[in-house]
Amino acid sequence: MKALKLLAYSAALGLGSLLTSACSEKELYIPPVANNTADEFYKTEAQVNQGVMAIYNGCLSFPQSSNWNMSEFRSDNVNAQIQTVQRDFSDISNFTATSQLGQLQATWTDLFEVVYRSNILLEKIQPFTFARVNQFKGEARFLRAYAYLDLVRYWGPVPIADKVLSIQESKIIPRAPIADVYKFIVDDLKFAAENLPASYGTLEKGRATKWAAKAMLARVYLTMYGFPLRDAGALPLAKQQLMEVHAAASPGTFSVAANFADLFKTVNDNRYSVFEIQYASGGVGLGSTIPWDQGSVFPPFWSPFPPSQTDITPSPAFLGRNWPIRDLRRRATLDTVHVHPTSGVITVTRPQFTKFLEKGTTAPQNNRDYSNNFHIIRFEDVVLMYAEVLTEESGSVTPLAISLVNQIRTRSGIPAYTATSPETASKAAFIAAILKERKYEFAAEGIRWFDLVRTGTAISVMTQFKRETIGQNFRQLDDHDLLFPIPLLELRINPGFWQQNPGYN
Numbered sequence: 001m002k003a004l005k006l007l008a009y010s011a012a013l014g015l016g017s018l019l020t021s022a023c024s025e026k027e028l029y030i031p032p033v034a035n036n037t038a039d040e041f042y043k044t045e046a047q048v049n050q051g052v053m054a055i056y057n058g059c060l061s062f063p064q065s066s067n068w069n070m071s072e073f074r075s076d077n078v079n080a081q082i083q084t085v086q087r088d089f090s091d092i093s094n095f096t097a098t099s100q101l102g103q104l105q106a107t108w109t110d111l112f113e114v115v116y117r118s119n120i121l122l123e124k125i126q127p128f129t130f131a132r133v134n135q136f137k138g139e140a141r142f143l144r145a146y147a148y149l150d151l152v153r154y155w156g157p158v159p160i161a162d163k164v165l166s167i168q169e170s171k172i173i174p175r176a177p178i179a180d181v182y183k184f185i186v187d188d189l190k191f192a193a194e195n196l197p198a199s200y201g202t203l204e205k206g207r208a209t210k211w212a213a214k215a216m217l218a219r220v221y222l223t224m225y226g227f228p229l230r231d232a233g234a235l236p237l238a239k240q241q242l243m244e245v246h247a248a249a250s251p252g253t254f255s256v257a258a259n260f261a262d263l264f265k266t267v268n269d270n271r272y273s274v275f276e277i278q279y280a281s282g283g284v285g286l287g288s289t290i291p292w293d294q295g296s297v298f299p300p301f302w303s304p305f306p307p308s309q310t311d312i313t314p315s316p317a318f319l320g321r322n323w324p325i326r327d328l329r330r331r332a333t334l335d336t337v338h339v340h341p342t343s344g345v346i347t348v349t350r351p352q353f354t355k356f357l358e359k360g361t362t363a364p365q366n367n368r369d370y371s372n373n374f375h376i377i378r379f380e381d382v383v384l385m386y387a388e389v390l391t392e393e394s395g396s397v398t399p400l401a402i403s404l405v406n407q408i409r410t411r412s413g414i415p416a417y418t419a420t421s422p423e424t425a426s427k428a429a430f431i432a433a434i435l436k437e438r439k440y441e442f443a444a445e446g447i448r449w450f451d452l453v454r455t456g457t458a459i460s461v462m463t464q465f466k467r468e469t470i471g472q473n474f475r476q477l478d479d480h481d482l483l484f485p486i487p488l489l490e491l492r493i494n495p496g497f498w499q500q501n502p503g504y505n
Contacts, residue, residue, distance in 0.1 A: 042124035051121045052136050055143045058114040063374035064289050065107045066150050067446025075448035076465040081311045099488040111147040118144035119164045138195035142208040145188035152181040156483045171494045189217040205270040212275035214241045215377045226454030242386040254379040261332035266372040276373040287369030296352035299338045302359045305367035314351050328413040353444040388434050397430045
């Protein structure tokens with residue numbers, strides 16, 4: 001097990017009384033200093049480092065709680081049938097979520113838990129002067145920004161907690177305007193980019209780097225350029241960050257993997273991506289649930305822990321002739337056929353996402369103990385964002401933008417675009433082609449919904465998708481469907497102080 005993961009685990013254990021107290025609070029889940037043991041802990045550089053690791057540890061739930069259960073289910077990548085009994089994933093997927101939905105509360109809590117842990121670290125590190133002070137601050141602010149980006153994209157106006165709040169303070173903190181939340185995120189990421197190292201030694205790989213901060217900042221700027229802010233000034237800012245990250249790519253930092261399937265193998269953790277959530281098997285609480293969450297039925301020679309979500313399937317757009325079988329990403333992302341390794345018996349089953357499942361692995365000790373990392377910012381995302389920004393900026397299709405997209409296509413075994421391809425005939429056609437490329441490239445990674453929202457296509461795409469998969473009577477979606485309702489428990493903290501998002505009770 002990597003040293004970084006061990007340190008994160010020991011940090012979670014050592015700060016248990018400090019950090020789990022946040023889970024019992026309903027005041028934004030940010031408990032007051034008087035109710036925890038932080039004053040007794042942060043005495044040495046090693047303990048401060050453990051505090052940083054505890055923030056990373058708080059992010060372990062994000063791939064399941066946020067990327068999969070909230071974002072991916074909301075998109076046209078997943079077909080979740082309407083249930084005869086209430087299911088959170090069905091309500092999220094089919095736009096029937098209410099403020100009482102448990103998953104909304106769980107994700108809100110998970111995200112604000114990381115905000116809280118970051119604020120504790122930033123407060124307690126102030127007296128120290130050791131060499132890594134600014135690095136540790138940068139990591140805390142990077143992870144706080146990461147949490148806030150999901151918060152603002154899911155709920156719009158949210159409270160900005162830039163310090164540890166008392167109970168009374170947390171009751172009267174207002175929901176900040178969306179533009180203010182993005183400014184807060186940008187400020188955090190700028191600080192992180194200026195103070196984080198470009199790389200780490202082998203034992204600390206997986207920590208956030210300056211390139212992770214810049215890539216996340218580019219994602220933020222590109223989001224600000226789109227819906228709902230429509231901030232034209234954010235586009236050149238995104239371009240600058242993407243240019244720098246793209247120029248820094250190398251086999252020793254991050255790069256486009258020659259073989260798409262290699263990206264999702266444990267042996268390649270922290271080899272290709274700009275930033276990943278770190279997982280490790282071993283039954284010590286550091287494993288991933290994603291392979292189990294995303295599957296349908298695993299044969300025992302794939303994994304001894306088969307899932308049972310038989311009412312969830314990949315979108316029809318991924319099946320049949322829609323996604324060419326020659327695209328190497330399809331075989332690495334989906335599976336519908338089981339071939340028994342000894343008998344040779346072939347069983348055709350329902351399609352399922354198997355991107356993160358290393359078939360035949362014996363490492364997991366349970367269905368929450370898979371070891372491969374989850375990619376938050378892949379270098380391929382940087383490449384495709386860069387192509388999109390260049391196209392938006394120029395208003396036309398440039399040779400550089402085409403070559404960037406072709407990096408992804410040729411690696412995937414599909415024909416490269418040329419200047420005479422239908423997809424490069426106009427700006428609109430090429431942007432659509434880039435978004436389609438992103439749909440295939442990042443399927444099951446929690447990116448598609450956010451792409452639809454920021455490009456202003458979520459309402460039309462998702463209304464059509466639901467009418468095709470559920471029935472023509474599915475209602476017309478509108479702007480209120482682009483946000484989730486504020487969890488009911490949060491509204492009850494100070495009744496009447498916060499107003500619910502429009503369209504929800």
